[in-house]
Amino acid sequence: MASVSDIVEEAGIGRGTFYLYFDSKREIFLELIEAFFRGYAELLEENHRRLEEAFRRRSRVLRTWRENMLRVLEYHQENPYLTNIAYREALGKDEDFSARVGELSSLAREKLVDEFRMMYDRGMMRECDVELVTSVVMGSTVYVVMEHLLPENEVDVESLADMIVEYHIRALIPEVGDVKRALHSAIETG
Amino acid sequence: MASVSDIVEEAGIGRGTFYLYFDSKREIFLELIEAFFRGYAELLEENHRRLEEAFRRRSRVLRTWRENMLRVLEYHQENPYLTNIAYREALGKDEDFSARVGELSSLAREKLVDEFRMMYDRGMMRECDVELVTSVVMGSTVYVVMEHLLPENEVDVESLADMIVEYHIRALIPEVGDVKRALHSAIETG
DNA sequence: ACTATTGTAATGACATGTCAGTACCAAAAA
DNA sequence: TTTTTGGTACTGACATGTCATTACAATAGT
Numbered sequence: 330m331a332s333v334s335d336i337v338e339e340a341g342i343g344r345g346t347f348y349l350y351f352d353s354k355r356e357i358f359l360e361l362i363e364a365f366f367r368g369y370a371e372l373l374e375e376n377h378r379r380l381e382e383a384f385r386r387r388s389r390v391l392r393t394w395r396e397n398m399l400r401v402l403e404y405h406q407e408n409p410y411l412t413n414i415a416y417r418e419a420l421g422k423d424e425d426f427s428a429r430v431g432e433l434s435s436l437a438r439e440k441l442v443d444e445f446r447m448m449y450d451r452g453m454m455r456e457c458d459v460e461l462v463t464s465v466v467m468g469s470t471v472y473v474v475m476e477h478l479l480p481e482n483e484v485d486v487e488s489l490a491d492m493i494v495e496y497h498i499r500a501l502i503p504e505v506g507d508v509k510r511a512l513h514s515a516i517e518t519g
Numbered sequence: 520m521a522s523v524s525d526i527v528e529e530a531g532i533g534r535g536t537f538y539l540y541f542d543s544k545r546e547i548f549l550e551l552i553e554a555f556f557r558g559y560a561e562l563l564e565e566n567h568r569r570l571e572e573a574f575r576r577r578s579r580v581l582r583t584w585r586e587n588m589l590r591v592l593e594y595h596q597e598n599p600y601l602t603n604i605a606y607r608e609a610l611g612k613d614e615d616f617s618a619r620v621g622e623l624s625s626l627a628r629e630k631l632v633d634e635f636r637m638m639y640d641r642g643m644m645r646e647c648d649v650e651l652v653t654s655v656v657m658g659s660t661v662y663v664v665m666e667h668l669l670p671e672n673e674v675d676v677e678s679l680a681d682m683i684v685e686y687h688i689r690a691l692i693p694e695v696g697d698v699k700r701a702l703h704s705a706i707e708t709g
Numbered sequence: 710a711c712t713a714t715t716g717t718a719a720t721g722a723c724a725t726g727t728c729a730g731t732a733c734c735a736a737a738a739a
Numbered sequence: 740t741t742t743t744t745g746g747t748a749c750t751g752a753c754a755t756g757t758c759a760t761t762a763c764a765a766t767a768g769t
Contacts, residue, residue, distance in 0.1 A: 333725060343750040348726065417610050461682050464666045465659040472658020473651065492651050500690035504698070523759060533715035535763090544759065 330358075330418065355423070362426060365411040366433050372404050377440045384447050391453075391498060391515035394444075398470075399490040405474045406486060413479060416471060438463055448501070453511075455503040466497055491516045520612065545613070552616060555601040556623050562594055567630045574637050581643075581688060581705030584634075588660075589680040595664045596676060603669060606661060628653055638691075643701075645693040656687055681706045 331339075333354050337347050351357040376397035383393040405412045415430070441463045448454040473493060477484055498511050521529075523544050527537050541547045566587035573583040595602045605620070631653045638644040663683060667674055688701050 332723085334723095344726090344752095345728080345750050346748075349748075354725070457686075458682055461663065461667065461679070462686070464663045465683070465686055468662020468666075469655040469659040471662065473654045476654045476658075477651065489651070492648055493655070496647075496652070496655055496690045499692075500686045502689075508694070522757090527716095535716070535761090536714055538760070539714080 358423070359425060359429075361411060362415060362429065365408055365415055366429060368408075369404060370433060370436055372400060373437055373440050376400060377444065380444050381447070384451065387451075389514070390448070390451075391494070391511055395490055395494045395515045398494050399486060401470065402474065402478060402486045402490055406478050409479050412474065416475060434467070437467060441466060445501075452503060453506075454501045455506075457501070462501065465500075469493070469496075520608070548613070549615060549619075551601060552605060552619065555598055555605055556619060558598075559594060560623060560626055562590060563627055563630050566590060567634065570634055571637070574641065577641075579704070580638070580641075581684070581701055585680055585684045585705045588684050589676060591660065592664065592668060592676045592680055596668050599669050602664065606665060624657070627657060631656060635691075642693060643696075644691045645696075647691070652691065655690075659683070659686075 333344065333347060336354075337344050340347075351360075380390070380393050380397060383390045442459050445454060445459045445462060449456070449459070470493065473489065477489060478486070494515055495512055498515060499508060502508055502511055523534070523537060526544075526547075527534050530537075541550075570580065570583050570587060573580045610617070610620070632649050635644060635649045635652060639646070639649070660683065663679065667679060668676070684705055685702055688705055689698060692698055692701055
């Protein structure tokens with residue numbers, strides 16, 4: 330991790346100046362990460378509300394899922410450094426931080442599990458282990474973000490969202506389901 | 520990270536003894552990780568060979584894929600501590616280590632991409648972005664390992680492998696493909 | 710006796726955090 | 740106008756702490 334010396338050097342300020350604005354290095358670190366996590370948690374809540382609304386109206390469920398995925402990707406794309414820190418750099422570093430990561434990932438998991446259950450109850454999903462599916466979706470999303478979204482700056486988020494959602498829809502649609510129709514309702518512009 | 524004091528205490532040896540056997544803490548760390556990585560790389564190579572062989576014989580391709588997935592899961596299950604260190608604890612820590620992780624993950628990616636292309640060439644896979652699919656498979660696998668395999672010790676690896684492979688087969692099978700037959704050939708015992 | 714091991718104490722590199730002092734500006738006093 | 744004063748932002752040498760690493764005398768094992 331960057332030392333305070335690194336930070337002040339990079340910022341072109343004196344060592345003391347740093348401590349005028351932050352009580353400790355830990356503080357600035359947790360503050361940055363916390364902001365990122367709070368934003369992400371809010372996004373997840375909002376996505377969840379939108380999807381619930383779609384379920385209530387019984388329309389545009391898959392489309393909403395795709396839009397939610399898009400927003401998740403965009404959020405990470407807009408915060409590349411923090412994303413990198415949160416998912417890679419700081420994982421085994423700080424007790425509090427790890428706890429916070431755990432909280433957020435539990436939150437995300439709960440939301441997703443709930444969403445998949447709603448899909449299942451409406452016959453939009455085949456029978457399967459929801460917890461496992463949730464892990465698959467979360468894990469693949471994080472990995473795609475790290476491998477495709479952060480390194481290249483010229484990546485098309487829209488089509489990335491399309492491809493990811495298509496993958497999961499195909500994997501989850503019931504035996505009797507109409508793949509073409511589902512994909513169309515989720516992805517194709519109309 | 521564990522201090523040298525922690526290590527010698529845990530191992531029940533003296534501080535001096537530690538330095539009789541290792542030049543430095545870094546050395547033992549890299550040695551352990553390297554062993555884990557080498558083992559994993561070998562596993563990947565072997566899996567790749569098996570799958571190539573299956574392609575050559577034009578039989579049991581999906582079954583072999585499932586077996587490969589199983590071996591990957593088992594390898595991580597057998598090395599829970601190293602898995603945890605490799606994927607979580609030590610990610611932003613050491614320059615050399617990060618480079619090694621990068622190498623290994625590139626190796627895994629190359630193999631997988633190659634395997635998917637073979638599947639595609641034989642009409643076993645729909646047209647899609649192979650790089651992205653590879654990320655999805657790799658990411659979801661790591662995540663499932665961390666969330667389902669490591670925490671609980673009473674998890675059934677076999678059915679985990681089944682469910683993961685079923686997920687990907689459903690996601691990747693061509694429009695005209697026979698899902699039931701594919702799943703049967705991959706998973707059902709016979 | 711000889712060797713391998715131990716554990717305490719010392720060392721040094723490097724990290725964070727502190728604080729007396731500098732630079733500067735603007736307003737008050739002369 | 741010039742000088743003094745006060746306040747704010749900033750600085751970097753220094754204090755302090757942590758931890759890997761080394762040195763070495765004492766001890767256990769053969």
